[in-house]
Amino acid sequence: MKVAHIAAEMAPIAKVGGLGDVVGSLSRALKKQKVDTFVILPKYKIINTQCIKNLKIIKNDLKIFEKNKWQNNKVFQGYVKNVKVYLIDPEKHYFNRDKIYGYKDDVARFLYFCKCALEFLKSNIKDIDVLHLHDWHTAFMAPYYKEIYSKEEHLNIKSIVLSIHNLGYQGQCMAKQLEDIDVNPKLFLHSKKLGHPKKPKTINLLKGGLIYSDAIIPVSPTYAKEILTKKHGHQLSPMLKKFPKNKIKGILNGIDYKTWNPKKDKSLAQNYSSTSSIETILKAKELNKEKLRKYLNLKDKNVPIIASIGRLAEQKAPKLIKHAILKSLKKNAQFVLLGTPFSKEISHTFHKLKRDLKNNRNVSINFKYDECLCHMIYAACDFIIVPSIFEPCGLTQIIGFRYGALPIVRKTGGLADTVFDLQNPKIPKNKKNGFTFKNVSIEELDKTLNRAIKFWYEKQEKFQTQIKKNMKINHCWQKSIKKYIAIYKRLIK
Numbered sequence: 001m002k003v004a005h006i007a008a009e010m011a012p013i014a015k016v017g018g019l020g021d022v023v024g025s026l027s028r029a030l031k032k033q034k035v036d037t038f039v040i041l042p043k044y045k046i047i048n049t050q051c052i053k054n055l056k057i058i059k060n061d062l063k064i065f066e067k068n069k070w071q072n073n074k075v076f077q078g079y080v081k082n083v084k085v086y087l088i089d090p091e092k093h094y095f096n097r098d099k100i101y102g103y104k105d106d107v108a109r110f111l112y113f114c115k116c117a118l119e120f121l122k123s124n125i126k127d128i129d130v131l132h133l134h135d136w137h138t139a140f141m142a143p144y145y146k147e148i149y150s151k152e153e154h155l156n157i158k159s160i161v162l163s164i165h166n167l168g169y170q171g172q173c174m175a176k177q178l179e180d181i182d183v184n185p186k187l188f189l190h191s192k193k194l195g196h197p198k199k200p201k202t203i204n205l206l207k208g209g210l211i212y213s214d215a216i217i218p219v220s221p222t223y224a225k226e227i228l229t230k231k232h233g234h235q236l237s238p239m240l241k242k243f244p245k246n247k248i249k250g251i252l253n254g255i256d257y258k259t260w261n262p263k264k265d266k267s268l269a270q271n272y273s274s275t276s277s278i279e280t281i282l283k284a285k286e287l288n289k290e291k292l293r294k295y296l297n298l299k300d301k302n303v304p305i306i307a308s309i310g311r312l313a314e315q316k317a318p319k320l321i322k323h324a325i326l327k328s329l330k331k332n333a334q335f336v337l338l339g340t341p342f343s344k345e346i347s348h349t350f351h352k353l354k355r356d357l358k359n360n361r362n363v364s365i366n367f368k369y370d371e372c373l374c375h376m377i378y379a380a381c382d383f384i385i386v387p388s389i390f391e392p393c394g395l396t397q398i399i400g401f402r403y404g405a406l407p408i409v410r411k412t413g414g415l416a417d418t419v420f421d422l423q424n425p426k427i428p429k430n431k432k433n434g435f436t437f438k439n440v441s442i443e444e445l446d447k448t449l450n451r452a453i454k455f456w457y458e459k460q461e462k463f464q465t466q467i468k469k470n471m472k473i474n475h476c477w478q479k480s481i482k483k484y485i486a487i488y489k490r491l492i493k
């Protein structure tokens, strides 16, 4: 079985958030199960080539007709932790930039990438069992293949799968933009295809992927249900509800146990593992706290550390995160934020907060993407807070488990599938692992944060046993990968 993953991110070579983690670890997990798999990505300027083995050019002349001109592209091949990757490198200035996304021409860049990937598959691979696409960036390949490439010779794709890491980003654009890659927009403009039901000249690339794929995989079972509701369906729920029942199947993400391993993590002051004694784990966490506090200039004192790591986008409930920071300080806890603001308004709010708190050595607010600091935080913190409005899967709470931190989350998407309240008598004892609240509400967040901090101060022994228990929760890919393979097999039989 040959499976081609096409994506905008892959950890550790090109990552912004969870999409990168999942493409990297899912492809590795498939490889371990002896599935013949490879990944195609753009060759960004910022790609971490140190993590790619045997990188070489395998094609010098991938010609693409775009904007009435032939554009040349190189294709590189290499191996990322044993997984074969192909990197598309256009001569054109599409990926030779400082960031992965966030440009006005993102739609043009990824439409171009879709075309390059299909042309490359056509010229070099030819037969594929499963084309596995991820999010809006590559979703257009599904309609593009089924309406155009499948009618030509030389490329034979048996089935198409689309993973939804986030339904909120859809790649909406004017239909005319398809002309840039030499595609007739009329082919797709109908509202039963990519067309917007109310805006006649607009198309939606993610919608195209959803319609033309043979299977859709949201990244958690709860998210698979939520996208069928008006609240979380981002205007697409009426259509999704009409799909055959077995077309959408939520599968919970795993994490890469080699990348996220406190036993071997090089960023830590002291390594530790779930098999160490509680005393050893606590001692190690203490040393990791000391290192983090020194590094971030936080006061060295015996108080809990609460952390938030992630993109500061609307979806992540920045208002609640801001409230959690102020509340934690009032309740004698320290707070560490590592996040990149995703809008001007959010950026303004958090920069102001940082200025207001600049003399407070119980809080550290950091606006950058920093792999090493993020590992240090997981190892040092007592709590990871994720109050998101919606969260397709969420990885920070899962990584938190592995590093001995207790999650404080809102029950939505993958957070609802992974975190179970320690103080809810209805939950079986062996499932309990964190603190949860139901609604996007400052009051509910407040109460939950209070409960968590109180637990740390008043039930320290229970807190310590819970850390060790959480470290043993199994979120490696082994369970989920079998579900992916079952879908692939069903589609190609």
Ligand code: ADP
Pocket (backbone or CB within 6 Å): 016, 017, 018, 019, 021, 309, 310, 311, 338, 339, 340, 368, 369, 370, 371, 374, 393, 394, 395, 396, 397, 399
């Ligand atoms: P999303 O996919 O919405 O961005 P997830 O929780 O699924 O959120 O995944 C976030 C991933 O990105 C985690 O691996 C987290 O550790 C990492 N991450 C997020 N922000 C940063 C940052 N500023 N620096 C380093 N790593 C980050």
